[in-house]
Amino acid sequence: EVQLVESGGGLVKPGESLRLSCAASGFTFSTYAMNWVRQAPGKGLEWVSSISSSSSNIYYADSVRGRFTISRDNAKNSLYLQMNTLRADDTAMYYCVREMVRGGIWGQGTMVTVSS
């Protein structure tokens, strides 16, 4: 069964950091691009970042560029999102999503709350 399981969310204060992880199983992780997509409470979906299968191409939304870093470890079938200098408007459910042009598979998400 194809599965994505996010972890690492939690409550942090503004300016602090957090690292999210996404464990993939049931497919050949190293052959798929991966994405992070977030959803603020009661709001719509927002694409955050993408990374190609070999990590050679990385992209960010303007809202997170310079603060967030996406990475992956194909040997561990894992995707990561390092989030620095967090702000209140980063509060959201963060979803790991397999390559959207090849039928995106979504994880269940991990919640990040930024509040003092």
Place this chain on the structure above:
Amino acid sequence: QTVVTQEPSFSVSPGGTVTLTCGLSSGSVSTNYYPSWYQQTPGQAPRTLIYTTNTRSSGVPDRFSGSILGNKAALTITGAQADDESDYYCVLYIGSGIWVFGGGTKLTVL
């Protein structure tokens, strides 16, 4: 700033047909934007319905179909059922590795 537009809300009768659209604030949507559609019910993660314009994701009933209608991407639900009542989101690839989601359509079946 590219804005992807969707109807904020839509209503359909059980058994009816509804077409939701996904447009651009400036310009026309084509297959080059690789439009995808997602369904989300409250408290759940989104589920992929359609990707690359008209490819149905595994397990999605064939009453869901995707297309380009005029200058927009479209999701058509034929024979709407009560459990189709959900939020529907589209996403477009606008180039340079960037994806943009629409604001979502809240579909009511009544």
